[in-house]
Every structure is written in structure tokens, then in C-alpha cells.
Amino acid sequence: MKHFFARSIKKFTNRVSPALLAVILAAIISGILLFVPPINGLADNGDFYRSILSNGIYRLHTSYSQYSDYVIPKFGIMQYFNENQVSVLSSQSIFIQIALFLNKLFYSRTIFDIRFMGLVYYLFYLGGIYLLTKALVHPFRKISSYVLGLLIVFIFADSAYTLYFNSFFAEPGMLICMLYLCAAIISLARDVYQKKWTMISLFFVSTVLLITNKQQNAPLALSFIVVAVGLMFLPKFKARKLAVGLGITVVMLAGIGIYESIGSEIVGANSFQTFSHGVLLETGDPTKKIEKGGVDGQFALMRNENYYAKAYTTLDPSSKYVKKHLIDKTGFG
Structure with missing residues (x-):
């Protein structure tokens, strides 16, 4: 019996890495919550208009009150010229536009199902869970590595975070960008990947998206510039310092730009x-x-x-x- 369990555990660890286990569990927990009826999410507290109107989405006339206590599953897609200007500059529009594209492709050109918004965040979120777990446990597949993977699921698959996916709040983008940010930095520190360019690029892209996600995030540019300076000291990286310097400049400009855009x-x-x-x-x-x-x-x-x-x-x-x-x-x- 002892040998049977040992062989079973060995086969399991050979086929399922801690990162993959974390993704599977997070996918099941969050997937049921977001996509299986009754739909779960967060209600509109009056802030949705900032992100939906400029993206061609509007509230339907339903039995829900103006600011409901319940998640609103359906919205309308404008069929006419959208005269609404961008009230708040935000990288959140990128996620919304992807969701709109998928909604029109697979569901409807007139009605927007909030689950497509949840799906976009869900897919990016699972990628972040995978990279973060891999960065923390690499290169081991010990019992402690799987325990750490379970701990990541316990923390980040909490409905306190994932319920935001089925909404038009900006918080899901912030969570996802932070997952990728941390995964990139830890991967570079622990030398997880031979080629560092991928993680460095991921770090700067995630940083810019995070800073421009909400105007209140503008001061974070200062913090991440300090983090980015550390990339200058990576071993065998002298020829690429110019690229890192360019990335730091972009982060600084993103912070200044999003701050100046505040009405x-x-x-x-x-x-x-x-x-x-x-x-x-x-x-x-x-x-x-x-x-x-x-x-x-x-x-x-x-x-x-x-x-x-x-x-x-x-x-x-x-x-x-x-x-x-x-x-x-x-x-x-």
C-alpha cells in the first residue's frame, strides 16, 4: 500500500505541476462562481457609467432599481453614434473592448452579457495564477511546493476578488496586473527562465496597465520606477540597460499622463x-x-x-x- 501511494504521488507530480494544479483549482472555483447560473458578481453602485458609456454600452430599462443590490446580467450595446466622450482615461477600456468583441462574435450585437466581461478577466487571471505559482515554487515539485500552490488558490481564488470580474469596476484589472507584476519580478530574481526579455517586457507592460487602470494609481509610478531600477543590476545584462531605461521612462510618462488626465x-x-x-x-x-x-x-x-x-x-x-x-x-x- 505504501509503495502504491508513493508511485501514485510520483505519477501525479510528473504530470501535474504545482502551477498547473493551482490553475485547475482556481479555474473550477472561480468558473462555477462566475458562469454557472445564478450569475454572481457585483452590482452597479453608480460608477459603471464612467467605463461603459464611452465604450458603447448602456443600462437597459429593467425591473432593477437605478443602483441595484443585485448583479445586472444584461446591458445594451449602442446601435448609433456614441456621443459620450471618455470621462475617465483608463486601460480598463482594453479589457472591455475585448469582451465586446467576443460578445458580438459569439452572442449578440445588441445585448451585452456581463459574463463575457468576466470571461476576459478570468482568462488573464488564470495566466497570472500560473506564472506566480511557477515563479514561487520553481524548480521544485515537493510537497511544500503543492502546499504553496494551494495557499495561492486559497488567497487569490477568494470570491472577494473574483466577484469583481462580473462587473465594470476597475479592480479586476488591478488584481491581474499585480499578479503578472509579482510573477515577473520573482521569476527574474529566481532565474526561472533562461531568456529574461519575456519577463522584463511583462513587467513593464503590466506596470503601465496598472498605473493607467485608475487615475488614483498615478503615484504608484514612483514605486515601480524604484523596482525597475533594480533590473539594471541583473547579471549579464549590460547591453540591455538602455531598453530598461526606456521602460522606466515609459512608466514615468504613464504616471504623469494619467495624473494630468484627471478632470x-x-x-x-x-x-x-x-x-x-x-x-x-x-x-x-x-x-x-x-x-x-x-x-x-x-x-x-x-x-x-x-x-x-x-x-x-x-x-x-x-x-x-x-x-x-x-x-x-x-x-x-
Whole structure:
């Protein structure tokens, strides 16, 4: 019996690597959740319009409320000229356009099934799981390697992450890009592949896609530039330093570009929320605190207020008065 189990385990490890095992388990767990009825996903909290309208998708008139508590499985595909400009610049549009193409090819040219969005993320996600697991366990196929593969599935196949796939939120792209980023860096550090070009290219492509996925990610460019500088010190890599330097420049330009694309309304909302929910809350005497910063002490009355107020507010956050006397006098610092 002991020899039988030993032979069985050996045959299994010869045919199924830890990375492949992780992909199979993640595919089953996430696939059932995303594609087997009843469909699971996340509901629209009002943010979907930022990504769907500029990509030619719109909300259908259904029995669902405007901002439903349930996932919306079907959307309409515009059959006319799309006059909606891009409200938020984001690499998320790449994933949406791929999903739209597949939807029109295999399903419908007028109705968009949210599962095609989930399918696009799902396929990229499984690739990330494979590369990350392989990078962490290479070159071993020990019991500990399979345990690590199971741990990766336990963490990254959690529905807290994968439910986002069946939605128009930008978070799935961030998760997937981080999987590829980490896989690329770890692979380079552990010398998993003989040719380093593939992983270096994957690192820079994933970094740019991550930074441009959400405008809030712009400051991440600084962090990843520091990581990228480390690629300069890879052994036997002197002739390729120029290419790495070019990649670093592209990452920096991506960060600057996505930051500059932020609309004035979004900047105003973020600045106001930072002020009312940050600066004013983190002090015992908010009036004195803001007066030292050159802001009229009366704005302390706006403590804990939202830019988009549900009821009455002390002052209209979007008014010219607030912009002149508050927003223009506060900065990132």
C-alpha cells in the first residue's frame, strides 16, 4: 500500500505541476462562481457609467432599481453614434473592448452579457495564477511546493476578488496586473527562465496597465520606477540597460499622463473629501489648524461633509466660493 501511494504521488507530480494544479483549482472555483447560473458578481453602485458609456454600452430599462443590490446580467450595446466622450482615461477600456468583441462574435450585437466581461478577466487571471505559482515554487515539485500552490488558490481564488470580474469596476484589472507584476519580478530574481526579455517586457507592460487602470494609481509610478531600477543590476545584462531605461521612462510618462488626465471635478471632489474627512477629523481644534494653513476658519464647519451630499450641506462644495477660498488654497502637501 505504501509503495502504491508513493508511485501514485510520483505519477501525479510528473504530470501535474504545482502551477498547473493551482490553475485547475482556481479555474473550477472561480468558473462555477462566475458562469454557472445564478450569475454572481457585483452590482452597479453608480460608477459603471464612467467605463461603459464611452465604450458603447448602456443600462437597459429593467425591473432593477437605478443602483441595484443585485448583479445586472444584461446591458445594451449602442446601435448609433456614441456621443459620450471618455470621462475617465483608463486601460480598463482594453479589457472591455475585448469582451465586446467576443460578445458580438459569439452572442449578440445588441445585448451585452456581463459574463463575457468576466470571461476576459478570468482568462488573464488564470495566466497570472500560473506564472506566480511557477515563479514561487520553481524548480521544485515537493510537497511544500503543492502546499504553496494551494495557499495561492486559497488567497487569490477568494470570491472577494473574483466577484469583481462580473462587473465594470476597475479592480479586476488591478488584481491581474499585480499578479503578472509579482510573477515577473520573482521569476527574474529566481532565474526561472533562461531568456529574461519575456519577463522584463511583462513587467513593464503590466506596470503601465496598472498605473493607467485608475487615475488614483498615478503615484504608484514612483514605486515601480524604484523596482525597475533594480533590473539594471541583473547579471549579464549590460547591453540591455538602455531598453530598461526606456521602460522606466515609459512608466514615468504613464504616471504623469494619467495624473494630468484627471478632470477638474474629480480633483475638486478628492481635495474636498481629503479636507473634510482627513484634515478636519485628525485634529482637536480644526479652526486653528486650517487657519495656520491660510484657510478661513469658517470652513471647519464642513467637517465630515461629503462632496456629493445626500441632504443639506453648509456650503455647496462645487461652488465658485468654495473653489476660490478653499480648494485653491489647499494642495497635495
